[in-house]
Amino acid sequence: MKTFYWLLKRELWEHRGGFFWAPIITGGVFLLLNLMGIITGEVVGRKHGFNFAFGGTDSNLHLLDRALDKNSMDSVGAGLDMVMYSPTLIIGVVLGFVAFFYCLGALYDDRRDRSLLFWKSLPITDTATVLSKVVTATVVAPLIAVAVGMLTGIVMLLMFAVTLSFHGVGVWHLLLLSHPLQVMANLVGSVPLYLLWALPTVGWLMLCSAWARSKPFLWAVVLPVALGIVIGWFNLLGTIDLQNGWYWRNVVGRVLFSVFPGGWFTEVPHIGGSNPAEVLSTLSVTHTYAALASANVWIGVAAAAAMLAGAIWFRRWRDDS
């Protein structure tokens, strides 16, 4: 257990740039762009002689304070929640790229620079090594991304609140309409879904990473794509009736793109709604865990287990140092 903890720590030491700095910088840039947007709004608004916030006069703004019915209060709350989700959305895309290239290099880079021989001189099983890398990609990295995303979201909310308060809007009690704890619970609660959904991609990339003698990226991408083209070609000839679209969606998509968060939404029935609050509630974990009922998720997990077993075997026996 202690060894595993240090293995995780080791991964974070090595990939601090991808796992810490990439989300932090993304969050920072996100905040900066929003700040620039606010300042632009202020300047333009002043030039044209009206307050940009909520686009109306002071009396209108006070209306907002006074007379919100239940429905619009929900909408305002959902809007604020969306503001809090938005940075995590962007950071999630960054996480996808980081995780993809991390997995691809995880069992290859140390073979290339021969530092593998140092790691192999320590009493650590290859299973523990590979699993520590899987956990880093599927649990530790998304948790860091979520934490940074949440923090950015809250800072952003405060930024808007401060701006509005300059315009005499009593936004602080408006903020009470948002649900930061619920947002946090939804994001953290999605990490297990991410883990299960991302596993086939992680497994495939790590298998290529452990197996390839060179250029793991090429192998990882070219093999499934080439197979897809062959299937497409047979379809064109009409010799066999293979489901081309099915292959691209359920094989290529799952082994290459499942590290990008949110893919599991495709397995959740009835996403969406007529107003923001409804949409958000269909995206909450209480609803999205319905994805666990789909065979797609579990077939992916089983395939991942097989591919990771392969990766461990190659890690143990690949002899090219």
Add this chain to the structure above:
Amino acid sequence: MSAVITASGLSKRYKSALALDDISFQVEPGRIVGLIGPNGAGKTTALKAILGLTDFTGSLNVLGFDPRRQRDKLMGEVCFIADVAVLPRWIKVRQAVDFVANVHPRFDRKKCEAFLARTKLTPEQRVRQMSKGMIVQLHLALVMAIDARLLILDEPTLGLDILYRKQFYQNLLEDYFDENKTIIVTTHQVEEVEHILTDLMFIRDGRIVLDADMDAVGERFAEVMVGADKVAEARQLKPLDERQVFGKSIFLFDGADRARLEALGEVRRPSVSDLFVATMKGTYA
């Protein structure tokens, strides 16, 4: 005490070539064994088999473990420095010490820090900022702090300057080696290790061509400096090798009669490098 390593019928075939050809040997505890051979002779393959890094046929027992199936347990008792500069380039001195201290049950942190204190390494220094010599200092400090029964060194000083090379072997002898430990070392810089070795193993084309302790080597091989008048007589004794120095001939004999050699001229113990060159004659031809 039982042998540290027992190998019998060890073979390893790569696609194109036979790297190990049915070799058998034993290494006793408390020895420093020099495994010496030309490039491509199979030294590294033999070490990799011992460390469980490669598959092979035949039987091999290292400290009671089968390196193929019990590698994880074996690595608790064995250390190796595979080469200079295999430490990951991103790691800091502090991180390397922390990591090994927490995953290796036989690591003594105080010892390691004492070794590091004698170098110029600083805790926040990264491997990528170090010279080759400093990387080896760090690696050696880590390894010497591990109370392992077997230490394997594969060309540990390749590419280092003479100061680092001398210091490396000196540290190893003074601060690490004792009768409970065994060291196997491969190197091309034979002159630098020959006075610390207790055993000598020559390997050529995947076979062991010489396996003896240094005392036996001294008894078996002899070098004689012969004047021009006795050269013909010396050649009749079938020397392994002959070379000319300052108008005299130096002959190297294997198992020749001492008394007859004394009559030819001054008898000396041959250096390991001369012995090596004579044994490996024609390897690259």
